[in-house]
Amino acid sequence: MSIAFFDSGIGGLTVLREAARRLPDEDFLFFADTLHVPYGPKTKEQVTEYVCEAAERIFGENVKALVIACNTATSVAVSDLRHAYRVPVIGMEPAVKPAVEMNGASGRRVLVLATQLTLSQTKYMQLVSRVDDHGIVDSLPMPELVDYCEGLNFDPEEVGGYFRRKFEPFDLNEYGTIVLGCTHYPYYTRMLEDILPPHIRVIDGSAGTVRRVSAILGERGIEGGGSGRVRFMNSADDPAYNRKLERAWAILNDEKRPNGAR
Ligand code: DGL
Secondary structure, three states: EEEEEEEOOOOHHHHHHHHHHHHHOOEEEEEEEOOOOOOOOHHHHHHHHHHHHHHHHHHHHOOOEEEOOHHHHHHHHHHHHHHOOOOOOOOOOOOOOHHHHHOOOOOOOOEEEEOHHHHOOHHHHHHHHHHHOOOOOOEEEEEOOOHHHHHOOOOHHHHHHHHHHOOOOOHHHEEEEEEEEOOOHHHHHHHHHHHHOOEEEEOOHHOOOOOHHHHHHHHHOOOOOOOOOOEEEEOOOOHHHHHHHHHHHHHHHOOOOOOOOO
């Protein structure tokens, strides 16, 4: 049986990469909601409906756990899915807590990049108010970044210029950590590290999510039994999109990646 990973598009592959490295004895199914990507600019109701439809299809496959490798989908639909299915459902949230912990002593601020929908949800606001005792967390939506990513656009001029414009209103010397709160964004970690002042750390939630997956499989005694196989599916059953997933997967796993892609 496989562990299913789900995202609106290619973003969730950044989490799958971490899982494939940490859990070599598992098989994986990756499902992209090609029909509805991007989720960020849509309403909570729309995205909840898309995620529930996708889950129906995914649970029709032979899967033992579902990882919602998408911060936006998690923030609107994780509790609905947990109520509807007995199979463990693991969600993601922006890594605000580790970022706040890292910056406590330095007095530097934290900037969370995520989709508009994630940042506008009560779940995100509650997370921030739970961990941000000293008011050091700021948030910045990056609406165009998912489109660049889905277009496999890693052009340092074009996307780098976009980042520079977005960061213009901020005094980056005040910031110690940037949190990538959308699973599409880690494709640009290396580009961001080149653009940002060297003292800023760029972190994402993949490692924490995979640790949680591993713990849950262990608790349920359902770990292992696979050999690292990865199978791609998409909601449009579009072979061309599956080929794009394969390309994106190869880019992510190529240590000598060109174009600043990570
Ligand atoms: N990759 C997703 C996330 O983590 C969603 C991006 C989108 O579809 O807008 O938030």
